[in-house]
Amino acid sequence: MDLLRVRAARPAATGAVLAAAALLAGPAAVAQGDSTTQSDSTSPGTTQAGSGWNDDAYRGEVEVIPGDDETADMVSGVVFEDADRSSTHDDGEKGVAGVQVSNGRDVVTTDSEGRYELPLEDGMDVFVTQPRGYQVPVDEDNVAQFAYTHMPQGSPELEYGGLEPTGPAPEALNFPLEKDMGAKHPHQSCVIGGDVQTYDEDEVEYARAGAFSDLAARKDYSSCGALFIGDVVGDDLALYDSVRELSGMLNGPARFLPGNHDLDFDAESREHSVDTFRAQLGPQYYSYDVGKLHVVALNSIEYPVGDGYNGALGERQLEWLRRDIAEVPEGRAIVLATHIPLLDFADQGSDVHQVDEVAEIYEILEGREVITVGGHTHSIENLRAGDSLTGWEETFGVEELPFTHLTAGAISGDWFSGEMLEEGYPTAIQRDGGVPGVITLEARGEHLTERFTARGDDGSTQMSLGLNTPAYRDWFAAHEDDAGEAPEFESPLEVPQEDLGEAWLTANFWMGGTGSTVEVSLDGGEPVEAERTQQMQGEGQRVGAEHSDPTAVQQQLVHGGSIADRSMHLWRLDLPEDLASGTHSAEVTATDVHGDEFTDTVEFEVID
Structure with a gap:
């Protein structure tokens, strides 16, 4: 079951991939050219140009009415329409019927007056699951407010504080909502950002100058907001305050998931491993509705496991997922977000970096329109229904994917590594050759498509081009263990005539997947279809210089970072052996699985 495309194709992006050069800042690995700006269409319900979402955001909090019964094992309250934006359930403010409320295991539905009751445990x-056509309030940093954590005695002693004591069960726990026609409209744009992962204040500033400045300039996602899917910081949980300042730049609500670098590492059990995260950013798993989408955000980190962590949900969360999905009406598309992906290409043979209960999750979602999005791997992946790899079958018994699996890449890219750019952040090219950026899910009713926006770009740059030659492969072999210390590879866009039979043009189409095509026109000739290096038909990973992205590797070996020696979205075209000496131009047109075209050009030279 794959997702359908029901939107008009975006205009082709023309010009050279050294539109990607500004992104990669490579030596001369790509050629200069023009780029056509993708139009920033505004759907109903989004912030219009000239207005500021922050100026009129619905700010507030969950209403907690203190109680004094220390033996209470139930909690009740009302989900209500907060007409005066006071966060208080005032006389005359009506309850909202048919809304799901959960304690992380049970799921109940509010009655005709918006009332609910749930079992309560420490x-x-x-x-509350935000219903369609409403927004929950946000705080001063735009973080969505829709949950209460019951911890009567507070967290055990933790380095970063954890949760303060809440005392006895509340006498009432009321969830305010505000009507929002934009959140009801079937056309939505939802931003998904992976791995902000700042380790210090300098890296916070890199994130500010990069993806968060990009998002501050966009006005298309105000109804759906932005979901950051884990590794919000890099082990130092004191940096949550700084990341909250970044979310204050957004033009929509911010929601977060915990990752393996968001843990209280001094916690002795999973029960308290994300207490500081919950205190700062919200619940560890939850769901919300917008348009005709049901978004499920899951905590896929099991900790502690020996000396580390593992990708798993645990039985309690899995049972909540069953009950949550059971309440989703037919005709709603489901977006399932995790930090550790259910399955991925980068770690396809790992039982740690993929989710243990993937088969059970597939069973719960059977027959639904689904797309899942993960982070964690610091790579961009667009895996489609029917894709298969040896590691998935051997490790989890999954022969092929039942629906689209996206890996969002990282806002931090390759952990903010590489050459520093004048824009105020490093290149940070990822392990697949992709650049830092965010994914936007475009919903048209229950139908979803995805697009990638590279950091510092308008969305038109979707690939990088280069040459893989014998000289490059020799250089790679000589320096593959010298990341950050290798000498620059000279003349990356030159190939001797005698090497033409062993040289090829490469196109790293970052959001390419099964169903995508890449065609190359040499010197204005008829387009020729390039070959994808990783077919995703049950084979293992193809790794090494021959399967690498030379444009990315030339940056990484010289300036540091991971090495892009494998990718599921790399295409190659063998150069004709009869190419004459001189300068040649290659126009590359990449067409994604939805039929959208992107065109870039590169010039290279054949030398005697």
Whole structure:
């Protein structure tokens, strides 16, 4: 079951991939050219140009009415329409019927007056599933407010504080909502950002100058907001305050998931491993509706496991997922977000960096329109229904994917590594050759498509081009263990005539996947279809210089970072052996699985 495309194709992006050069800042690995700006269409319900979402955002909090019964094992309250934006359920403010409220295991539906009742235990997150056509309030940093964590005694002693004591069960726990026609409209743009992963204040500033400045300039996602899917910081949980300042730049609500670098590492059990995250950013798993989408955000980190962590949900969360999905009406598309992906290409043979219960999750979602998005791998992946790899079958018994699996890449890219750019952040090219950026899910009713926006770009740059030659492969072999210390590879866009039979043009189409095509026109000739290096038909990973992205590797070996020696979205075209000496031009047109075209050009030279 794959997702359908029901939107007009965007205009082709023309010009050279050294539109990607500004992104990659490579030596001369790509050629200069023009780029056509993708139009920033504004759907109903989004912030219009000239207005500021922050100026009129619905700010507030969950209403907690303190109680004094220390033996209470139930919590009740009302989900209500907050007409005066006071966060208080005032006389005359009506309850909202048919809304799901959960304690992280049970799911109940509000009655005709918006009332609910739930069992309550120590450590529970109690949260409302934002219904279609409403928004939950946000705080001063735009972080969505829709949950209460019940921790009567507070967290055990933790380095970063954890949760303060909440005392006895509340007498009432009320969830305010505001009507929002934009959140009801079937056309939505939802931003998904992976791995902000700042380790210090300098890296916070890199994120500010990069993806968050990009998002501050965009006005298309105000109804759906932005979901950051884990590794919000890099082990130092004191940096949550700084990341919250970044979310204050957004033009829409911000929601977060915990990653393996968001943990209280001094916690002795999974029960308290994300207490500081919950205190700062919200519940560890939850769901919300917008348009005709049902978004499910899951905590896929099991900790502690020996000396580390593992990708798993645990039985309690899995049971909540069953009950949550059971309440989703037919005709709603489901977006399932995790930090550790259900399955991915980068770690396709790992039982740690993929999710243990993937088969059970597939069973729960059977027959639904689904797309899942993960982070964690610091790579961009667009895996389609029917894709298969040896590692998935051997490790989890999954022969092929039942629906689209995206890996969003990282806002931090390759951990903010590489050459520093004048824009105020490093190149940070990822392990697949992709650049830092964010994914936007475009919903047209229950139908979803995806697009990638590279950091510092308008969305038109979707690939990087280069040459893989014998000289490049020799250089790679000589320096593959010298990342950050290798000498620059000279003349990356030159190939001797005698090497033409062993040289090829490469196109790293960052959001390419099964169903995408890449065609190359040499010197204005008829387009020729390039070959994808990783077919995703049950084979293992293809790794090494021959399967690498030379444009990315030439940056990484010289300036540091991971090495892009494998990718599921790399295409190659063998250069004709009869090419004459001189300068040649290659026009590359990449067409994604939805039929959208992107065109870039590169010039290279054949020398005697």
